[in-house]
Amino acid sequence: MTQSGTPARKRAFPRVLGPERAFLADTLRTETTGGLLLLAATVVALVWANSPWQDAYRHLSELQVGPLTVEAWASDGALTLFFYLAGVELKRELLVGTLSKLNEAVVPVVAAIAGMVLPAIIYLAVNLTAPSGRTEGWAIPTATDIAFALAVLAIVGSSLPSALRAFLLTLAVVDDFGAILVIAVFFSHGFHLVPLLAAIALIGLTYVLQRRRVRTPFLYVPIAIATWWFMHESGIHATIAGVALGLVTRVVADAGEKHPPAERIEHRLRPWSAGVAVPFFALFAAGVTLSGSAVRHLLTDPVAIGVVAGLLAGKAIGVFGGSWLTARFTRAELNSDLAWRDVAAVSVLAGIGFTVALLIAQLAFGADAAQVERAKAAVLLGSVAAALIATLLLARRNRAYAE
Template structure:
């Protein structure tokens, strides 16, 4: 007679090695989120100060070689260049998740992937419903409220000092990484206008050479960096948004470590490059992009009200606040219902609701898609920024209220997950799980 099957637990802990890796990643993202907040505040204060014209002038400063069609504004360099570095790290993280992380187990991968999909469909539907009568131009921004900004979300968690359990933190990170990948796919498919096939085919040459180099464990920057830059330049020339090059380059990097000739284990290429590049991405690239992208002249309370009267801004705000909540929570509930899986014994549905609200903080990628959706300098470009900032702020405040109410429970779980009675460096709870 077959033994009864152990019920599946949602948001359960992973292995000690995997949870330790994710904890380190989240610490870096939290620091980056704090810098992102600083960049955003500086941009908003400057753009609404008596010297706001100097901020607008700074955005329009052009640098770069005109012969390569790269004489671009600083704002464009931040969106196309610096965010390519950010998406390279996203590509590395996602591949590590699929090869060595939680996503390699289909049962564990299903929930964050489906939640990410649900968390993109629901905001898009809400945006479209609100803008159905606003014309084709307005409908072009349907993808703006679909993204989750993991750095901003973690910065909020750090500010409110909540001790989110390991299972929830892992879910949030995985959902955000999958979310970013889907956003890149949307940008490549729906926001590519003039496609130049020759340049796109040309980009495959340095991309292939980069892949060959990393597969052979070449780690010297003077080989890898020129190939990465050449891939980015040709992708930019092709009409496909240049950030796509970052993800493709990240996907080529091998994840697993291997033994060297002397018998010692060599760190995997993905982990090595992640350690080198993540500080630049989180500490410089994303905060600088936020500084150039978030500066919008609001014009006081009346200006904020006028902006939110535009169905584009309203659709973005409700898409982030309501759509993300409904999409992430609803998908998680359906997965639980149809697979007969239970939440981890220490958690309740209010925890999932708090996480779903937190996913409504869609900042970096939302602003990027907003830039691609509407003409530069148009009134709607500013309305997009107001909608993204308002939706993200409201989501942050609501998530704070929900998650802070559970902080006593989270502290107790954290004590259980960190207790190490035998002082062997591995918490007891992981040894019991094993």
Template sequence: MAPPPANRTPLLLSRRSWPEVRRIGDILRTETVGGVLLLVAAVLALAWANSPWSDAYRSLADVTVGPGALHLDLSLAQWAADGLLAIFFFVAGLELKREFVAGDLREPRRAMLPVAAARGGMTLPALIYVAFNVGASDGALTGWAIPTATDIAFALAVLGVINTSLPSAMRTFLLTLAVVDDLLAIVIIAIFYTSSLHFGPLLLALAPMALFGLLVQRRVRSWWLLLPLAITTWALVHASGVHATVAGVALAFTVPVLRRKPGPGPGLAEHFEHRIRPLSAGVAVPVFAFFAAGVSLVGAGGLGATLTDSVAVGVVVGLVVGKAAGVLGATWLVQRFTRARLAEGLAWWDMAGLALLAGVGFTVSLLIGELAFGAGTERDDHSKIGVLLGSLLSAVLATIVLRARNRHYQGVCALEERDSDADGVPDVYEEQPTTTRPS
């Protein structure tokens, strides 16, 4: 008798392959440490900016270094936002390309969920912000994109603090959502927050970028060849008027993911990611947070006046409510209007926890605030307080939900570890996923 036909129903948040689970675990550990450093840097900046020595903090941020002839005489705060964040977006670009070329999300039916969730999690917060600021003055509407971003390091750090036993597919979903989110955010920055565009430097940037791409396609790893080309590309993009972090994503997309010859070992994209991620998570993002999060909580009418400003309110509600409703709503629509369904054993409470965690916006949200209102302005300070408060509320609410779900999954994880055999791979990952049902 012929076997029953396979059920092709896609499983949302289904179990991933063991190599993908192990890779996500490694990333989680690195980003958890980076998230803790990010939090420490932000708290230190807040404490210093609200201390009697606040003038010293602002003087440090305004120190100018760099060659003026090349228009790179930037303050330390600008170097952190324009230079160090390019490293962050380079790693994000590598991760995104790897996910869709060689990861489990190369299959469209698996990729559609985090992509749809990321789009929903950006659209609704933006609409909520606009609703709060549609009648405001002083260009408040220019900050519409502030609550649209999810911070990878911060969100994964929250998962690490929970000491989570949640299914790895949920972590994969959050990581991919945040990476897609960052890509959409950098597109928004390039299109909507480019005040002036100079085509000469932008066209010139194509030459070192093309040479960089040619070398990496030939699997060249020599830093003394690649780094000068990357810096030149960054400098020319910066001179063009496009935010320089765009160069990081563009360079990452030229790096090949797959090995030229099949065999053991990582591809070049994974090799670069492994080498550069500690620099991004441990140095670039915390230093940016240190210079970006130092906002006075007593200036401009005090904290009470800030929290009643439409900019701060729009950011807080956008992150806490808009992100959660957008991510959860988009996920429900995918399940409602396609054949996709949640994997067995997962509940909508799991998705609710992840949707709330997506509201932890920090790095890119602070960057967009500075681009929208100008660093150090009153509106920028209000947006920063909104980002900090909204991220904190989202993290607390997500922790409450995921803690409850964590207790549910602890027994499942213990069973999988007990069933591991001598090869170190849990037996459950050596079995084929159950996608068939009796006819």
């Protein structure tokens, strides 16, 4: 209530102050560097896969190393670290961040959900009406790549309000959680109960060790590896092990404790995720062939058209529309530092799918190599187009704030 007795208006995009501002700035710096490394790995993959040495690229991707191929290690192994940090971020946001306050969480949550549902609807509309359409790729355009998106925002948006960056980060956390649910529910195959129970037991053990304030990595590292292996053997995608372990990691500091375990672990692991794990995945996921015939097929393939339309139109309309409708029909209002044109620019930026979109493309069409190639090429095309359009819009808004 205000002093006049009228109900206080809820902020759709809360201000970011104190420790949250410092943490956000640190995260943005790391993710920006990771985004640039991700871009570099993507360029290397594309050049290599379309060079005279493309056979070497394919042979290396298919090389068996222990129980998995190099490509499988990249998608099932390296990305587990990325998803572990996503689980930690989600738990932090739920307990002490923006998502812990319902009135502040509602807008980015609705925006993220709308930004996942509408791209899926657009993809399905294209593929259900096309004679050669394939509906199993519906989830490909639903994901937003936070590393790329934050890299673009940091490069062209130095004068933009911090509330806009906070909104994008919160949006991405909810989007990651949605992607995790999609992978776990729709892209798990050959379910086996005993390995899953073993993985759940180890996740429970991790939770107990966290509750008892055990800190030694000599326990946690073997448990994490075993959890990953049992999750992989259960038929559920192995990266879900990373998410689960992140969700049971303690994110709130005890009295007298300077930093909670999640913050210490994240400080050590985030550079490995952003600098090694995700670029390693991109190196073996983004190597699609872009020959003349492949491009011609891309222009007529319903899957590719659905992915590009979902990323460009679905994400932009979904995120912006979800934000505007929530603010319009609830008591939430836009932060006074922002204009709806800022939100529109970031909504286009959310169309950068990349990492998780490439992973879902592999899972959706894993048995059809040609279709996987076309779906991945569409993800790259849609993501690049979204990045370029968002860059122009954000640069214009950045100049307006700098004046």
